[in-house]
Amino acid sequence: MSQALDQVKTEARRLLSEGLVDVFVGYKAADIPMHPQPAFISKADEADALVYDGFCANNLATYLPQLTRSTKIGMVVRGCEARAVNILALENQHSRENLFLVGVPCTGVLDWRKLTARFGENVSAAVDEGDTLQVTVDGKTQQLPRAEALHASCQRCQHPNPTWADLMIGEPLPEGDPERVWAQADEQIGKTKAERYAWFAHEAERCIRCYACREACPMCYCAECFVDHITPRWTESTTSPAGQHAWHITRAFHQTGRCVDCGACERACPMDIKMTYLTDKLNQDMQVKYGFVAGMDIETQAPFATFSLDDKDRFVE
Amino acid sequence: MAYILEKKNLSNFLTALAPEYQVFAPVKRGEYTQFEALTANEELALDDAHNTRVPPKALFLPMSETLMSYRPNGRAEMAALAEEKRVVFGMRPCDAQAVALLDTVFEAEDYNDPYWRQRRDNTLVFGLGCNQPCASCFCNSVESGPFSTLGQEVTLTDLGDAYYLQLNETKAEGLLEGLPKASPQQESEAQAIQKQAAESMPAPFKTAEVKAELDTNFNSAFWSEVSAACLGCGICTFLCPTCFCFDIVDEVQRSERVRNWDTCMFRVYSHETSGHNPRPTKRERTRQRVMHKFSYWLDHADQIGCTGCGRCVRYCPVGIDIRAIVRKAADLPLEVAHAG
Amino acid sequence: MLVSQSNPYIPMPMRVLRSYAESADGTLRTLELGFENKADHQRFFDSFVPGQFCTLSVFGKGESALGVANAAWEGDFVRFTIQRLGTVTQALHKLQPGDSVGMRGPLGNGFPIEAWKGKNLVIIGGGCAFTTLFSLIKHVQHPKLRQDYGEIVVVYGTRNSGMCMYKPELESWHEMHDMEVHQAIDVAEAGWAHHVGYVPDVVKQVSPNPENAVAVVCGPPIMTRYTLPALVEIGFPPEDVFTSMEKRMKCGIGKCGRCNIGPKYICKDGPVFSLAELQALPADV
Numbered sequence: 044m045s046q047a048l049d050q051v052k053t054e055a056r057r058l059l060s061e062g063l064v065d066v067f068v069g070y071k072a073a074d075i076p077m078h079p080q081p082a083f084i085s086k087a088d089e090a091d092a093l094v095y096d097g098f099c100a101n102n103l104a105t106y107l108p109q110l111t112r113s114t115k116i117g118m119v120v121r122g123c124e125a126r127a128v129n130i131l132a133l134e135n136q137h138s139r140e141n142l143f144l145v146g147v148p149c150t151g152v153l154d155w156r157k158l159t160a161r162f163g164e165n166v167s168a169a170v171d172e173g174d175t176l177q178v179t180v181d182g183k184t185q186q187l188p189r190a191e192a193l194h195a196s197c198q199r200c201q202h203p204n205p206t207w208a209d210l211m212i213g214e215p216l217p218e219g220d221p222e223r224v225w226a227q228a229d230e231q232i233g234k235t236k237a238e239r240y241a242w243f244a245h246e247a248e249r250c251i252r253c254y255a256c257r258e259a260c261p262m263c264y265c266a267e268c269f270v271d272h273i274t275p276r277w278t279e280s281t282t283s284p285a286g287q288h289a290w291h292i293t294r295a296f297h298q299t300g301r302c303v304d305c306g307a308c309e310r311a312c313p314m315d316i317k318m319t320y321l322t323d324k325l326n327q328d329m330q331v332k333y334g335f336v337a338g339m340d341i342e343t344q345a346p347f348a349t350f351s352l353d354d355k356d357r358f359v360e
Numbered sequence: 361m362a363y364i365l366e367k368k369n370l371s372n373f374l375t376a377l378a379p380e381y382q383v384f385a386p387v388k389r390g391e392y393t394q395f396e397a398l399t400a401n402e403e404l405a406l407d408d409a410h411n412t413r414v415p416p417k418a419l420f421l422p423m424s425e426t427l428m429s430y431r432p433n434g435r436a437e438m439a440a441l442a443e444e445k446r447v448v449f450g451m452r453p454c455d456a457q458a459v460a461l462l463d464t465v466f467e468a469e470d471y472n473d474p475y476w477r478q479r480r481d482n483t484l485v486f487g488l489g490c491n492q493p494c495a496s497c498f499c500n501s502v503e504s505g506p507f508s509t510l511g512q513e514v515t516l517t518d519l520g521d522a523y524y525l526q527l528n529e530t531k532a533e534g535l536l537e538g539l540p541k542a543s544p545q546q547e548s549e550a551q552a553i554q555k556q557a558a559e560s561m562p563a564p565f566k567t568a569e570v571k572a573e574l575d576t577n578f579n580s581a582f583w584s585e586v587s588a589a590c591l592g593c594g595i596c597t598f599l600c601p602t603c604f605c606f607d608i609v610d611e612v613q614r615s616e617r618v619r620n621w622d623t624c625m626f627r628v629y630s631h632e633t634s635g636h637n638p639r640p641t642k643r644e645r646t647r648q649r650v651m652h653k654f655s656y657w658l659d660h661a662d663q664i665g666c667t668g669c670g671r672c673v674r675y676c677p678v679g680i681d682i683r684a685i686v687r688k689a690a691d692l693p694l695e696v697a698h699a700g
Numbered sequence: 701m702l703v704s705q706s707n708p709y710i711p712m713p714m715r716v717l718r719s720y721a722e723s724a725d726g727t728l729r730t731l732e733l734g735f736e737n738k739a740d741h742q743r744f745f746d747s748f749v750p751g752q753f754c755t756l757s758v759f760g761k762g763e764s765a766l767g768v769a770n771a772a773w774e775g776d777f778v779r780f781t782i783q784r785l786g787t788v789t790q791a792l793h794k795l796q797p798g799d800s801v802g803m804r805g806p807l808g809n810g811f812p813i814e815a816w817k818g819k820n821l822v823i824i825g826g827g828c829a830f831t832t833l834f835s836l837i838k839h840v841q842h843p844k845l846r847q848d849y850g851e852i853v854v855v856y857g858t859r860n861s862g863m864c865m866y867k868p869e870l871e872s873w874h875e876m877h878d879m880e881v882h883q884a885i886d887v888a889e890a891g892w893a894h895h896v897g898y899v900p901d902v903v904k905q906v907s908p909n910p911e912n913a914v915a916v917v918c919g920p921p922i923m924t925r926y927t928l929p930a931l932v933e934i935g936f937p938p939e940d941v942f943t944s945m946e947k948r949m950k951c952g953i954g955k956c957g958r959c960n961i962g963p964k965y966i967c968k969d970g971p972v973f974s975l976a977e978l979q980a981l982p983a984d985v
Contacts, residue, residue: 075496078679081589101678105591160391164410164494164674249389251414251423251621255593259677271628273609274787280609281424281618311677313413313595315391427709430759434800436710470968471708471953578982605957608709608950612760617709622956629958632948633786636921638985648984651962659963 046173047147047212048095051119054145054210060087064117064143068106070099077155077169081106095119096171100152100194102307104128104261108136115141121149123196123305125205126338127261130301133341136264146208148216150189151197154310158192196306196319199224206339224304228323243288243321249314250287252280256318257294259311262301269293295321300329300345303338361533362542362550363525365516370523374398377447377535381484384419385449386412395419395448406450406518410494411669415601416455417462419448420479426616427475427608436617441478447535450488450516453508454499454669458601459485460511464661465604484532486525487512491553493561496670498683501564504667506557517550524550565683566690567654568664573692574655578647582692586685587646589678590625596672596682597623597649602657602665605629624648650685708953711757711802712740714778716795722781724862728828729784729793730769731756732777733801744806745772749813750835751944751972754805755952756780756792764788765949765967767918768806769831771838778803779835781865783828807952808971811836811916811942820850822908822936824927826857826899826919830865832944833918837873846878853908857884857899857923861892882906900926903934910935916942916972921985928975938976945971945978945985961985 055067070093071082077098083106084090103118104127110116116137120128125146132139150173158166158178168179175186201219205211231239254270257263270278270290278293279286295318302322309319329335333346346354365373374383386393386405392413393405426439451459459480466476489507490497499505509515513532517524524542527533542550577583597603598621607622622629625645631637639645657665666682673681713736722728735741750771755763764786770779784793795801813836821840825833833856840849854873858864864883873881884895884902895902899919908915915936917927924943931941945966947959954968962982964970973981 073679074681074684075673075679078676078681080679083588156391164496167495251594251598253594253598253623254626255591255595255677258591258593267628271626276609276612279611279613280607280620281611282620283424285613307677311591311593311595313599313675434759434802435713436757436759436802438707438710465955468954471955472706473709473955474707575982578984604955606950606955608763608956610760610762615759617759619956622958624957630948632946633789638947644984651982652957652960656960656963 047119048093050212051095051145051147052090052093054212055084055090055093055117055119056087058117058143059085059090064115066110066114067117068103069093069119070095073098076166077153077158095147097151097153097176097189097192098155098169098171100154100307100310102127102259102261102303102305104131105259105264105307107131107142107261108264112138112141115143117143117145119145119147120205120208121147121152121305122200122203122205123149123303124261125207126202126303127305129207129338129341130303130345131261131264133344139341144205144208144210146205146211148205148211148213149197149200149203150216151193151200151203152306152310153189153192154194156315161187194306194310195227196304196309199226200304202336202339207341225323225327227320228327231320231324243291244284246316246318247287247291248284249316250282250290251314252282252286252290253313255311255313256308256316259307260298261303261305261307262298263294269297291318291321295325298322299325300333300335300347301337302326361527362547363527363536363539364522364542364546365525365539366522368521370404373539374447374449375400376538380445381447382444383447383449384416395451404450406488409492411452411455411671413599413671413675415458415599415669415671416448416451417459417601417604419446419483420459420476421462421466421604421606421621424618424620425475426618429614429616430610431615439475439616441474442482444482446479446483447486448483449486451485451512452669453487453489453506453510453512453515454497454504454667455601456485456487456511457499457504457508457667458511458669461602461657461661461663461665461667462604464663484513484535485511486514486516486532488516488518488523489554489557491518491557493557494670496673497561497668498564498670498673499668500558500561501683502567502664502666502668506561507554517553519546519549519553522546526550565687567666567686568658570686570689571655571658572694573689574651576694576696577689577692578651580692580696582688583647584643586650586680586688587642590642590646590680591678592625592627592642592645593677594621594623594625595675595677596680597621597625599671599675600666601669601671602653602667624652650682650689653682654686654689708804709951711755711763711804712737712744714801714803716797716799716801717777719795719797722865727784728781728863728865730779730781730865731792731795731801732770732779733803734777736800741776744778748772748806749810750839751811751813751832752806752808753832753952753971754778754780754803754807755949756782756788757802757804758788758791759802761791762788763802763804763950763952764792765807765946765952767829767832767835767944769834771835771842773842774838778805781828781831804952807967809969811972813839816914817848818850818912820852820909820911820913822853822855822913822915822931824855824899824903824915824917824919826923827859827863828865829918829920829944830856831918833916834866834869836916838869850912852879853882853906854879855882855884855899855902855906855908857886857895857897857902857919859886861885861889898926899923900930903927903930907934910937910940914940914942916944918944921946932975938979939974941975942972943975943978945973947985 466473513529653665714733
């Protein structure tokens with residue numbers, strides 16, 4: 044991905060100087076090691092400050108609902124981000140005509156917490172060199188294979204290639220192995236109900252209701268989230284098991300047929316909560332029972348968003 | 361007055377504090393540490409170079425706290441105040457200073473918060489200074505430092521195989537009575553460590569001095585720039601030891617009026633019933649957060665509302681660094697042309 | 701100003717004495733509450749100043765901050781006129797005499813009525829924000845207090861005549877020789893004998909004399925935004941123009957953090973501010 048940087052800059056410069064976009068969304072250099080910041084540039088010369096590597100790990104599509112529909116937006120996108128953009132366009136959050144996507148086939152984003160867990164908090168620099176990472180701690184630089192720092196979602200990614208890009212930088216990568224994708228969901232299904240619930244409760248217990256998962260997720264764009272609805276109050280806002288469980292379960296279900304498994308939610312969570320196993324199972328159900336994968340094109344509605352006469356209705360039997 | 365507690369005696373020392381005190385100390389939980397009430401044989405994470413994920417303000421202002429329960433006849437019954445006497449062992453100076461700062465809010469002269477006051481009155485803080493401040497620490501820029509003693513009854517310095525305990529408040533003296541006094545050599549050792557820690561930090565940047573620039577540039581495009589990437593979650597405020605905003609809600613399932621941590625970073629925080637929102641976008645909300653800490657706190661309490669713990673810096677999902685914001689603010693003009 | 705024993709979060713138990721519609725369309729309703737505990741009643745009126753507010757608490761729904769609409773001398777009750785807008789105010793509208801409700805107060809700074817002694821009062825209100833101005837007017841009308849203040853000019857505008865609050869009192873004020881009362885409605889109605897127009901325009905027409913006078917403005921934000929500069933134009937210095945600010949509130953005692961305008965909390969440093977004070981604060985409303 045870091046090899047794509049020069050081309051990303053060139054494209055951003057071109058799009059802005061030719062007036063093809065009003066704003067280009069990418070990343071800029073970090074104030075903090077391993078934490079580049081999403082950047083919104085509106086002048087061609089600002090493109091020089093762009094960066095792009097495995098530490099650029101947010102899902103930029105989450106910013107789209109904040110920008111007006113009439114804004115012409117350029118954005119650099121990985122596979123999952125492009126799928127998220129598709130869904131946003133499908134759900135009428137943005138118009139296709141005003142989006143210019145620069146696609147980068149993705150070799151996976153990096154989980155900075157894997158690096159601090161391994162090397163300690165004082166990682167002063169980490170450079171993504173494609174196959175290896177150069178990590179500097181207390182003045183000494185060490186190397187490790189990039190694969191060892193991949194975020195969990197990327198390890199099971201099935202669709203690294205942007206399904207929609209106006210320009211693709213780099214050659215497409217092989218699509219993922221479906222068997223690998225479902226490992227996390229299958230592991231949960233293999234447990235007894237009691238074990239599954241114990242795992243769920245164990246993870247949810249740490250939740251501090253900061254809603255970083257919600258804000259990092261491009262599919263969570265509701266003007267009023269269900270937890271904020273107070274007439275009547277549907278969910279306990281208290282950090283009680285009732286409140287935490289309701290939050291996690293309901294948010295996962297609201298993702299049914301929409302989650303692109305980018306893992307931005309897990310990366311955002313300050314309490315290291317594992318939550319993608321919930322959406323993994325929902326995604327698995329969508330694919331196995333309905334043959335549907337979210338965001339692969341801009342036409343196909345999610346199964347739960349449509350109705351047709353030959354829908355399966357086994358639950359009515 | 362200073363004492364020595366050898367690490368090999370730490371477990372006994374803490375055990376001896378029970379049953380009179382409930383002892384809280386950092387323990388390892390997954391990849392991070394947090395303050396928990398110790399049960400027997402708990403392994404402590406005092407040597408962890410970095411701080412707990414959730415700040416120990418949670419021990420004084422719980423994430424969720426029942427204020428009162430109510431009955432169908434509409435009568436309220438105040439929730440029982442926390443009775444236990446506690447020792448919080450190993451609180452870092454940034455967190456302890458933050459708790460002392462929050463006293464100015466909760467124990468203000470006009471209204472005294474009984475829930476906060478009870479926990480504060482019942483708690484002794486044994487602070488642990490930082491021999492090796494982290495890259496994200498900036499306590500030395502906000503009127504604190506790796507061995508600041510504010511908010512601590514006792515301050516510990518890690519000498520390697522023992523802790524040097526400096527008694528700051530006489531009310532904790534009784535707990536240290538059985539310990540040997542520190543020798544002059546141990547005192548020098550502690551002082552050398554403290555000096556080295558302070559010197560290892562990057563040079564401080566201007567904070568309180570930037571108030572004038574912040575106040576003058578309330579309407580500046582600067583705020584749009586620094587808030588552009590903000591997701592609008594609550595991580596920075598919830599992990600912040602000096603943030604104290606709370607919401608009060610009636611939980612009908614339990615007939616309780618509860619207060620929960622809240623954050624100025626959520627849109628609904630300032631959303632009025634009429635539909636008007638004085639802070640409709642991230643720009644206004646980020647501005648509120650920064651101005652509160654680096655300007656309004658100075659107006660209220662003559663202190664900066666930030667103790668440099670660095671949690672917001674480490675855990676912001678989009679890499680927003682409040683140090684960078686304050687540094688940039690120093691370059692803002694002091695004279696601003698007024699819109700016509 | 702402690703509100704309940706030593707715990708400022710616990711509401712005082714109150715009982716609804718009277719409840720009646722205050723506007724023709726029923727969206728405004730007046731409640732008059734009596735104290736269950738005599739000690740609470742004593743403490744309340746010992747410190748109460750017009751311009752202060754209370755929070756009314758309906759358990760299961762929440763609390764709502766409301767301006768007090770009566771003067772201490774009026775009797776053993778506290779009056780509120782409530783606009784039905786959200787969950788809590790909806791519940792308050794359903795209360796009947798005999799029902800219980802919680803109250804915390806008096807909160808806030810109130811009008812600086814001591815500093816206003818010897819001055820003429822120009823009192824400008826709009827819509828349902830007239831409540832605390834009503835409290836102020838009732839207060840200074842007390843026979844023992846009236847001579848402490850000069851001439852009183854009242855401008856009170858509402859959307860239509862049905863929304864006008866406290867009609868019997870207003871009618872009686874037109875008869876008083878030491879009060880000049882200007883009522884206004886937005887759009888002309890048959891049989892309306894007073895001004896037609898928005899309050900800022902009516903204020904310009906009335907052109908109250910700024911000499912030895914203070915002006916206090918309470919109304920919807922849009923009305924206040926245009927009335928305050930109009931007063932300055934007429935010649936009122938910003939230190940002598942006052943208004944009552946509003947923001948979302950929860951604790952009411954300066955602890956939950958949310959009602960701030962810059963370094964000032966509306967619940968504690970306000971809600972009453974002079975225009976001069978507001979001009980020194982950031983535009984955070």
